[in-house]
Amino acid sequence: MLFKRFKGTKKPGGLFYYINKNFKTEVNLKLKSLGKHLLVEFYGCNKKKLNDLKFIEESMIAAAEEAKSTIVQDVFHKFSPHGISGVVVIAESHLAIHTWPEYGYAAVDLFTCGEKTDPWAAFYYLSEKFEAKIKTTLELKRGTMELPQPKQKIEEKIKAYT
Amino acid sequence: MLFKRFKGTKKPGGLFYYINKNFKTEVNLKLKSLGKHLLVEFYGCNKKKLNDLKFIEESMIAAAEEAKSTIVQDVFHKFSPHGISGVVVIAESHLAIHTWPEYGYAAVDLFTCGEKTDPWAAFYYLSEKFEAKIKTTLELKRGTMELPQPKQKIEEKIKAYT
Numbered sequence: 001m002l003f004k005r006f007k008g009t010k011k012p013g014g015l016f017y018y019i020n021k022n023f024k025t026e027v028n029l030k031l032k033s034l035g036k037h038l039l040v041e042f043y044g045c046n047k048k049k050l051n052d053l054k055f056i057e058e059s060m061i062a063a064a065e066e067a068k069s070t071i072v073q074d075v076f077h078k079f080s081p082h083g084i085s086g087v088v089v090i091a092e093s094h095l096a097i098h099t100w101p102e103y104g105y106a107a108v109d110l111f112t113c114g115e116k117t118d119p120w121a122a123f124y125y126l127s128e129k130f131e132a133k134i135k136t137t138l139e140l141k142r143g144t145m146e147l148p149q150p151k152q153k154i155e156e157k158i159k160a161y162t
Numbered sequence: 163m164l165f166k167r168f169k170g171t172k173k174p175g176g177l178f179y180y181i182n183k184n185f186k187t188e189v190n191l192k193l194k195s196l197g198k199h200l201l202v203e204f205y206g207c208n209k210k211k212l213n214d215l216k217f218i219e220e221s222m223i224a225a226a227e228e229a230k231s232t233i234v235q236d237v238f239h240k241f242s243p244h245g246i247s248g249v250v251v252i253a254e255s256h257l258a259i260h261t262w263p264e265y266g267y268a269a270v271d272l273f274t275c276g277e278k279t280d281p282w283a284a285f286y287y288l289s290e291k292f293e294a295k296i297k298t299t300l301e302l303k304r305g306t307m308e309l310p311q312p313k314q315k316i317e318e319k320i321k322a323y324t
Contacts, residue, residue: 034262035269037201041305075235075251085256087249089237093260094249098273100196100305107197107304109271111260140300142269143203143262 034143035093035113040123042106044133051101053078056086059129063122064088064095069112092117106130111142196305197255197275202285204268206295213263215240218248221291225284226250226257231274254279268292273304 049055057076064071069090076086082102088095093111100106108126110119127135211217219238226233231252238248244264250257255273262268270288272281289297 034265034267035260037269039199039302039304043307072239072247073237075237075249077234077251079253085234085251087237087251087256087258089239089247089249091241091247093247093269094258096249096256096258096271096273098197098255098275103196103305103307103309105196105305105307107199107255107273109258109273111258111269111271113260138302140201142201143265143267145205145265145267147265 029146031144032147033141034145034147035111035141036119037093037140037142038110038119038123039138039140040108040110040126041134041136042108042127042130042132043104043135045099045104045106045130047101047104049130050099050104050106051078051082051084053084056084056097056099059126060086060088060095060097063110063125063129064090066125067095067110067112067117067119067122069095069117090117095122106132113142191308191310193306194309195303196307196309197273197303198281199255199302199304200272200281200285201300201302202270202272202288203296203298204270204289204292204294205266205297207261207266207268207292209263209266211292212261212266212268213240213244213246215246218246218259218261221288222248222250222257222259225272225287225291226252228287229257229272229274229279229281229284231257231279252279257284268294275304 053076057074061071061074069092072089072091074086074088076084078084084097084099086097090112092113094109095111096109098107110122112119123137215238219236223233223236231254234251234253236248236250238246240246246259246261248259252274254275256271257273258271260269272284274281285299
């Protein structure tokens with residue numbers, strides 16, 4: 001038998017917090033990441049649109065909504081002679097864009113955390129909006145560490161062992 | 163001999179634009195990237211500092227200055243019960259931060275373009291400020307494409323061939 005059952009301390013919440021050191025690790029902690037970061041390169045976009053401040057701002061805000069994120073604040077700026085930079089700070093991290101209309105290129109970052117938000121929805125939305133001919137993506141996990149699992153999952157694990 | 167010399171057209175600027183197709187590629191275009199993006203994970207930071215809005219904002223602005231970038235605008239927001247998100251939009255792209263004080267972790271993005279700005283200077287500055295025990299970095303090139311070289315470099319190349 002792997003574990004000595006029910007020899008742990010009972011937490012105020014009524015959940016068996018640990019049974020032995022191994023079991024604690026098994027049920028209570030899991031290597032997870034806090035955030036998901038999508039790095040996107042859009043090439044061959046509509047150059048006029050990439051230089052339209054209002055269009056870019058509206059697209060990025062709509063993309064944040066597509067991703068089911070909660071918008072906190074946004075900042076957009078147009079450079080001379082061309083190019084736009086902008087960030088939408090969301091409760092789940094941020095969406096950022098930098099455009100080089102002269103090259104039909106935009107660098108986009110879609111950084112979200114939590115399981116409800118989906119950066120890929122924002123990616124597909126923007127890809128269509130900018131009429132990007134070539135798109136490359138890189139998905140990274142940010143903040144990987146041993147994190148406590150939700151209470152429900154721990155209870156399920158305990159059930160499975162008892 | 164690699165190239166037939168001086169058989170190209172003379173551009174209005176007085177520079178030999180191309181001599182043959184290969185030479186044009188050689189002297190006029192180069193695979194370069196528009197931006198440099200440093201993705202940073204700071205673990206084991208000072209938890210109190212990671213939850214101090216004023217401290218985080220000041221540190222990020224100072225980091226932008228360390229990187230020799232030009233600040234356009236900044237947005238910082240404190241979440242309840244803890245955690246700070248913030249972005250400094252710079253003329254050369256952006257610096258972003260998201261902190262999880264409860265884990266002593268901060269995700270930092272240092273995205274710059276141009277050759278005068280150095281994201282690594284911002285990295286070293288922040289690393290010290292946050293008292294980060296573990297730091298991982300990933301440097302990415304953003305917007306890689308064939309870009310024209312500065313005129314001076316083309317002239318140097320032509321000289322080298324003639």
